[in-house]
Amino acid sequence: MFEDAELGHSVDKDTYEARVPALRSELLNVQFTLKDTRAFPVVLLVGGVEGGGRGETVNTLTSWLDPRHVEVNGMGDPSDEELERPRMWRFWRALPPKGKIGIFFGSWYTLPILQASLVKGAGRWDKLDRRIEEIVRFERMLAEEGALVLKFWFHLSKNAQRKRIKELKKDPHTRWRVSGVDEDYFKKYDRFREVSARTIRHTSTALAPWLVVEGVDRRYRELFVAEELLRAVKTRLESPKVARPTPARPSDAPEVDGRRTLLTELDLTKKLAKPKYEKDLEKWQGHLALLTRHKRFREHSVVCVFEGNDAAGKGGNIRRVTGAVDARVVRVVPIAAPTDEEKAHPYLWRFWRQLPRRGNITIFDRSWYGRVLVERVEGFCSPYDWERAYGEINDFEEEMVNHGIVVAKFWLAISKAEQLRRFKEREQVSFKTFKITEEDWRNRKKWDAYSDAVCDMVARTSTTKAPWTMVEANDKYYARVKVLKTLCERLEKVLDD
Amino acid sequence: MFEDAELGHSVDKDTYEARVPALRSELLNVQFTLKDTRAFPVVLLVGGVEGGGRGETVNTLTSWLDPRHVEVNGMGDPSDEELERPRMWRFWRALPPKGKIGIFFGSWYTLPILQASLVKGAGRWDKLDRRIEEIVRFERMLAEEGALVLKFWFHLSKNAQRKRIKELKKDPHTRWRVSGVDEDYFKKYDRFREVSARTIRHTSTALAPWLVVEGVDRRYRELFVAEELLRAVKTRLESPKVARPTPARPSDAPEVDGRRTLLTELDLTKKLAKPKYEKDLEKWQGHLALLTRHKRFREHSVVCVFEGNDAAGKGGNIRRVTGAVDARVVRVVPIAAPTDEEKAHPYLWRFWRQLPRRGNITIFDRSWYGRVLVERVEGFCSPYDWERAYGEINDFEEEMVNHGIVVAKFWLAISKAEQLRRFKEREQVSFKTFKITEEDWRNRKKWDAYSDAVCDMVARTSTTKAPWTMVEANDKYYARVKVLKTLCERLEKVLDD
Numbered sequence: 006m007f008e009d010a011e012l013g014h015s016v017d018k019d020t021y022e023a024r025v026p027a028l029r030s031e032l033l034n035v036q037f038t039l040k041d042t043r044a045f046p047v048v049l050l051v052g053g054v055e056g057g058g059r060g061e062t063v064n065t066l067t068s069w070l071d072p073r074h075v076e077v078n079g080m081g082d083p084s085d086e087e088l089e090r091p092r093m094w095r096f097w098r099a100l101p102p103k104g105k106i107g108i109f110f111g112s113w114y115t116l117p118i119l120q121a122s123l124v125k126g127a128g129r130w131d132k133l134d135r136r137i138e139e140i141v142r143f144e145r146m147l148a149e150e151g152a153l154v155l156k157f158w159f160h161l162s163k164n165a166q167r168k169r170i171k172e173l174k175k176d177p178h179t180r181w182r183v184s185g186v187d188e189d190y191f192k193k194y195d196r197f198r199e200v201s202a203r204t205i206r207h208t209s210t211a212l213a214p215w216l217v218v219e220g221v222d223r224r225y226r227e228l229f230v231a232e233e234l235l236r237a238v239k240t241r242l243e244s245p246k247v248a249r250p251t252p253a254r255p256s257d258a259p260e261v262d263g264r265r266t267l268l269t270e271l272d273l274t275k276k277l278a279k280p281k282y283e284k285d286l287e288k289w290q291g292h293l294a295l296l297t298r299h300k301r302f303r304e305h306s307v308v309c310v311f312e313g314n315d316a317a318g319k320g321g322n323i324r325r326v327t328g329a330v331d332a333r334v335v336r337v338v339p340i341a342a343p344t345d346e347e348k349a350h351p352y353l354w355r356f357w358r359q360l361p362r363r364g365n366i367t368i369f370d371r372s373w374y375g376r377v378l379v380e381r382v383e384g385f386c387s388p389y390d391w392e393r394a395y396g397e398i399n400d401f402e403e404e405m406v407n408h409g410i411v412v413a414k415f416w417l418a419i420s421k422a423e424q425l426r427r428f429k430e431r432e433q434v435s436f437k438t439f440k441i442t443e444e445d446w447r448n449r450k451k452w453d454a455y456s457d458a459v460c461d462m463v464a465r466t467s468t469t470k471a472p473w474t475m476v477e478a479n480d481k482y483y484a485r486v487k488v489l490k491t492l493c494e495r496l497e498k499v500l501d502d
Numbered sequence: 503m504f505e506d507a508e509l510g511h512s513v514d515k516d517t518y519e520a521r522v523p524a525l526r527s528e529l530l531n532v533q534f535t536l537k538d539t540r541a542f543p544v545v546l547l548v549g550g551v552e553g554g555g556r557g558e559t560v561n562t563l564t565s566w567l568d569p570r571h572v573e574v575n576g577m578g579d580p581s582d583e584e585l586e587r588p589r590m591w592r593f594w595r596a597l598p599p600k601g602k603i604g605i606f607f608g609s610w611y612t613l614p615i616l617q618a619s620l621v622k623g624a625g626r627w628d629k630l631d632r633r634i635e636e637i638v639r640f641e642r643m644l645a646e647e648g649a650l651v652l653k654f655w656f657h658l659s660k661n662a663q664r665k666r667i668k669e670l671k672k673d674p675h676t677r678w679r680v681s682g683v684d685e686d687y688f689k690k691y692d693r694f695r696e697v698s699a700r701t702i703r704h705t706s707t708a709l710a711p712w713l714v715v716e717g718v719d720r721r722y723r724e725l726f727v728a729e730e731l732l733r734a735v736k737t738r739l740e741s742p743k744v745a746r747p748t749p750a751r752p753s754d755a756p757e758v759d760g761r762r763t764l765l766t767e768l769d770l771t772k773k774l775a776k777p778k779y780e781k782d783l784e785k786w787q788g789h790l791a792l793l794t795r796h797k798r799f800r801e802h803s804v805v806c807v808f809e810g811n812d813a814a815g816k817g818g819n820i821r822r823v824t825g826a827v828d829a830r831v832v833r834v835v836p837i838a839a840p841t842d843e844e845k846a847h848p849y850l851w852r853f854w855r856q857l858p859r860r861g862n863i864t865i866f867d868r869s870w871y872g873r874v875l876v877e878r879v880e881g882f883c884s885p886y887d888w889e890r891a892y893g894e895i896n897d898f899e900e901e902m903v904n905h906g907i908v909v910a911k912f913w914l915a916i917s918k919a920e921q922l923r924r925f926k927e928r929e930q931v932s933f934k935t936f937k938i939t940e941e942d943w944r945n946r947k948k949w950d951a952y953s954d955a956v957c958d959m960v961a962r963t964s965t966t967k968a969p970w971t972m973v974e975a976n977d978k979y980y981a982r983v984k985v986l987k988t989l990c991e992r993l994e995k996v997l998d999d
Contacts, residue, residue, distance in 0.1 A: 008964070015759060018756060131632075153750055202966075211747070236752050237750055240748070240751070241748065244748040247744070247745050247746070250645075250708070250739065250744050251741040251744065253645070253650055253652060255734070261722060262511050265509055270509050315990055393707070464714070
């Protein structure tokens with residue numbers, strides 16, 4: 006892994022000075038094409054050993070590029086804001102949009118490598134390998150969403166590192182950079198090296214490769230990084246767009262026993278009389294209010310997802326939840342077509358940015374499931390893309406749950422006849438007409454395709470930790486009580502744990 | 503996951519009989535197109551709960567297809583032959599070639615799911631999840647190599663299973679099928695269900711999906727499986743070939759400090775005088791002979807890989823190894839262009855089939871590294887394909903090492919000048935002319951491209967458990983002793999462990 010980066014690579018002054026002017030203008034050129042075409046984002050990670058010249062190289066690189074379109078993220082210790090969100094939140098929020106270069110100085114690799122380096126024995130591999138698999142999936146997602154992912158690892162041999170740090174310590178201008186690096190640090194070098202080699206090996210992929218740079222010689226490492234960046238961006242700009250692979254099976258369900266599905270088997274006649282509803286509503290809203298004031302609630306947060314047929318009553322259900330909770334801790338996020346900024350990022354980005362702090366509730370009125378519902382049915386993305394979304398969504402929700410977030414997902418189901426009745430009512434009642442559009446009628450024509458998509462969605466993403474609740478919603482009273490009751494039970498279970 | 507498969511799906515007799523004749527002829531039709539075009543292999547896995555009707559469905563399906571082009575693999579307990587090879591060997595040997603349908607009744611899922619079902623507590627997930635990741639990578643490789651992978655899971659609810667097994671037990675003709683299924687088995691049902699749900703979720707991908715079939719009704723499950731198979735094969739036959747994604751970085755090395763590489767830094771002047779060589783050769787050959795007679799050697803086996811520049815002396819080196827070992831336990835496998843049969847399988851197939859039994863040594867004269875050497879340089883596969891090969895090869899070798907195989911890989915390096923000298927000698931000495939061809943001269947012209955490929959290969963696939971040994975081979979004596987010595991040391995370490 007590190008053999009090449011211990012050969013003592015260097016570049017002499019003349020070669021360096023002869024190359025730099027042309028290199029800089031070529032870099033600026035591709036940077037401008039990238040910016041103008043907004044073709045893709047560049048995610049550039051910088052990692053490596055202490056004293057390997059990461060910071061200086063990043064500084065040189067940014068001075069050669071137009072700084073307005075480069076974002077350098079010095080990912081040091083996480084802030085309070087960040088600690089209250091799942092681990093990957095801080096990296097998601099820093100992802101560059103299409104057309105920009107995002108440099109991550111420190112990344113999702115830093116902590117796993119450091120932690121594994123501190124542990125002795127074979128046990129450390131288990132945790133590290135798990136993180137490695139998560140990272141591989143995450144970076145694959147970035148790449149499939151179009152990002153150009155390049156990862157530079159600055160390496161020094163043990164002796165080179167010792168020498169370099171001695172030099173840095175001698176010079177009063179650079180001494181601060183290596184404070185805390187002592188003999189103990191070198192002792193850990195071997196373990197750090199072993200852990201990084203394994204990590205780099207398992208996370209080097211065609212779509213997100215590691216490039217190991219020898220960090221001894223300033224001119225060499227600068228040219229190396231700049232040339233690789235230049236070549237990679239240039240090549241990608243010139244590459245034709247590649248079609249998506251075809252999934253192994255067609256996406257519509259085969260007609261075997263006449264469309265008996267999870268949805269057709271729901272008992273939509275379930276209902277609640279008004280007096281009982283009013284009693285139950287009060288009971289469960291009160292219960293929810295108490296739960297959100299529970300002292301352990303401050304260690305958790307809640308993410309609710311409301312999906313359902315058009316006119317199934319998402320809004321009404323959401324209001325019954327928010328009505329029970331202190332307005333300062335609850336936020337409703339309605340999901341419509343993505344903004345320009347959101348379109349310039351992977352599709353999950355706009356949901357990541359909305360994740361609540363601890364002690365808070367975020368309610369998504371429609372959600373990331375749009376990827377496997379409307380985007381699938383309308384053909385806004387390829388079958389391969391929404392197929393991979395199931396796994397990506399499971400990963401996303403697992404991150405939330407592992408962070409202590411309660412993830413409650415509701416599918417509000419009404420019958421086709423009930424939908425027609427509500428559509429017509431909306432057209433006739435003046436204060437409801439804003440709720441019905443041409444699009445609703447168009448969607449209704451695709452009822453079966455949507456039903457297929459919903460069944461697949463539930464089958465693929467209803468997990469023990471983040472289950473779907475199917476809500477029979479022909480009767481609004483019944484639905485609202487079921488939602489509140491389910492939410493209370495989910496929350497209670499976590500707070501009692 | 504199993505919600506849909508507990509709805510009580512069934513197909514009535516009339517519907518079934520109306521559909522089957524057409525279905526059978528459609529199935530035969532696509533099967534013949536598949537066979538004639540040899541477009542791809544179909545890998546069809548069958549798993550699920552006891553009594554779910556797996557066997558009967560497979561029997562019906564094969565009776566509907568032309569049995570000459572279907573291979574049913576009842577993967578029961580592994581044979582002695584199989585136990586002496588790495589875990590996946592038995593599945594590799596059973597993989598269908600292009601144009602055929604291979605049905606795996608029991609598969610690489612069986613053992614991991616059973617084992618995890620037997621263990622209680624959270625610890626069981628660690629091992630299962632690791633296997634899951636390996637399986638995902640394996641199936642991705644199959645799919646990227648062109649296989650159509652379909653996986654059917656036959657499900658029964660706990661009650662349905664109990665009922666079904668009671669029925670089977672009553673009938674003397676079917677009683678044998680459920681011997682050993684007792685109350686204890688049902689107790690384990692819940693854990694089995696939880697484990698399979700997790701496994702299915704994490705291994706359902708666009709390129710290798712799981713299809714969950716409700717196993718209660720014979721007609722339903724037969725139609726379900728046959729229709730899905732039909733649709734999937736048909737769709738794939740009609741799909742256009744998709745171009746490979748472009749890797750994030752171009753594959754040639756950037757010119758930063760004038761091609762200083764692992765190879766250029768080798769000290770090719772190293773040599774051994776003849777008397778010293780003869781002494782050393784005897785010593786290490788004797789040592790190797792003893793090691794292969796060590797009683798613990800029977801628990802291990804050895805896989806040697808010889809790669810190197812043309813005329814670097816692979817043959818001579820190999821003869822020095824085989825000369826030291828009992829001819830009954832060593833086999834040399836020369837790798838030339840693949841046969842038709844080999845071309846009909848994933849590229850690693852022809853190496854898997856050659857893995858030695860315990861107590862044996864297999865020497866590969868050229869190897870799977872052809873994928874990242876000649877295939878890369880000559881453009882026989884796309885950059886994306888050889889890029890993914892690094893990971894696939896690491897997985898392959900890890901499987902060997904985990905099974906107790908010593909994997910020793912030698913790169914024999916000579917200088918360009920020394921190669922020229924040897925080529926000329928081969929042309930002049932009559933009994934050596936067979937060793938030199940036009941191709942050797944053609945390869946020589948691509949010296950730099952091959953050097954890049956070799957450096958990347960070593961950087962990406964030299965692991966702690968399966969390291970590369972770079973052998974300075976300008977002097978044949980020096981090279982031979984280094985190879986023998988290295989091999990002895992690797993073997994010694996394992997036998998002493």
